[in-house]
Amino acid sequence: MRGDMLKRELQAYAKEIGIDEFRVTTADPFLVMKQRLMEQQEKGYASGFEEPDLERRTTPALLLEDAVSIIAIAVAYPSKLKDAPRGKEGERRGIFGRSSWGLDYHQALKQRLTLLEEKIQELSPGARSRSMVDTGELVDRAVAERAGIGFSGKNCSIISEEHGSYLYLGELITDQYLPPDESVEELCGSCNKCLDACPTDALIEPGVIDAKRCISFITQTKTLIPEHFRYALGNRLYGCDTCQQVCPYNRKKNATQHSELQPDPEQVKPLLIPLLSLSNREFKSRFGSLSGAWRGKKPIQRNAVCALVHYQDRTALDALRLMAETDQREDMRALAIWAVGRIAGQEAEDYIQKRLLTDSAEDVQVEGNRLLEEWGNGHAI
Structure with missing residues (x-):
């Protein structure tokens, strides 16, 4: 043919x-x-x-x-x-980016x-x-x-x-010949809304992105992230849409023609506190159909902890203390201690000192002592 x-x-x-x-x-x-x-x-x-x-x-x-x-x-x-x-208070929610809906x-x-x-x-x-x-x-x-x-x-x-x-x-x-189409003219013009809106200045210049600063990338990593990036996450559990949300070409764009890509609201905007205690099996059962599940539950749980700090949700303190005391993952215990300190403030000083006496893991010691130093009591144990 x-x-x-x-x-x-x-x-x-x-x-x-x-x-x-x-x-x-x-x-x-x-x-x-x-x-x-x-x-x-x-x-x-x-x-x-x-x-x-x-x-x-x-x-x-x-x-x-x-x-x-x-x-x-x-x-x-x-x-x-x-x-x-x-x-709402006591029922704060996170959000999966749009590319992970459906x-x-x-x-x-x-x-x-x-x-x-x-x-x-x-x-x-x-x-x-x-x-x-x-x-x-x-x-x-x-x-x-x-x-x-x-x-x-x-x-x-x-x-x-x-x-x-x-x-x-x-x-x-x-290997079949098909007549090629022509490329399209670049039409951003003088608009810089995406560059101005990027929460971490990951867009270095037009068309150039530092992926390591991009929140979409950061939400997919599995390690502890620098504290300033933890705040930048907001309530994002996976991905970031900011540079697309502000783009004039996306105004009033909402594709509804593909039923399998339509989001389940409870799945893509879940309650945060229950995420902290999900087993691997529960995570796969609930979120396994999403592209945002490809890295497993750990990044989602880490991002949920950051989101709880973003909301300053004091109702999460019991769940965060439980994570700090029982989670098998050293970096997640460390993050939970950080979150307790950032939400409860200096009220948590005694609790954090006790955790540092009990838990010698390096990440835990670093996060806990940084909080104590801020409060004028660094390395007091």
């Missing part, structure tokens, strides 16, 4: 299976992105979650022999939480890409292809940008005039 005919057939089919944007680019190397990635690594801005091999990240032919074309797809996700439960997007997009691969086989028997979503080697944003899904905004998101930036991205490399 001729390339233009094949493309038209696939575009029509893509709409049938719930793909909102279907564009095509060549399988040529992504040389501009390679240079950006090299600079990102040199400056220490990479998160560490990425594929380390820059050649594989930017050379499609290394991923599929005889690669000719790349299909870029996008699926819009919701930005509004209908019937959102309201938090069914894990890796599954949602992979299902669509698999159907697309099967359709290519049906229309062009013997065709070879390879698809990927997020965790694959290629940079989704680079593929989407060159294919014309949207332009790369100052907040490093792909922005579509029709859908905004609330888009899941995926791609399919194929």
Whole structure:
């Protein structure tokens, strides 16, 4: 089948299976992105979650022999939480970022890409292809940008005039020729709202992000985080939407056409205190369908502790003291002690001194003694 005919057939089919944007680019190397990635690594801005091999990240032919074309797809996700439960004193709630609402997007997009691969086989028997979503080697944003899904905004998101930036991205490399689409002009203009709004100044300059300062990245780490970042989390349990929320292209954008991506309000805006005592099994049962569960319960629980400090929720003190005394994880006991001190203030001085006498773990000693030093009683035990 001729390339233009094949493309038209696939575009029509893509709409049938719930793909909102279907564009095509060549399988040529992504040389501009390679240079950006090299600079990102040199400056220490990479998160560490990425594929380390820059050649594989930017050379499609290394991923599929005889690669000719790349299909870029996008699926819009919701930005509004209908019937959102309201938090109140004693029942404070955290929030999962919008990209973690509904069914894990890796599954949602992979299902669509698999159907697309099967359709290519049906229309062009013997065709070879390879698809990927997020965790694959290629940079989704680079593929989407060159294919014309949207332009790369100052907040490093792909922005579509029709859908905004609330888009899941995926791609399919194929050895079949499909006429490529044109890229889209960058349309941020003089707007700097995302740079001004970033809570941690992670957007170093337009189109440049220090991933290690980005709250979305920080919420996914598993270790203790510096205290100033703990405050910056607010009530975020996973992800951060600030730079997208302020973007003018996202005004009134709320995709409701994909039922499996619609959020369960109680799941994505859960009560904080119960999170502290969840078992692994309970966590998987309740949150396992979300993309935000991929790192397990520890980051979510750590972020919940920070959120309780954000709210200064004194009703959480009993649960935090229990965590400080019984949790098997040294860093979580340390964080709980910090939280007790930050919520109760100097009232907690005697309690913290007792914990330092009982618990010799290094993290616990560091967090506890820092509080005591602030109160004029450092290393008093």
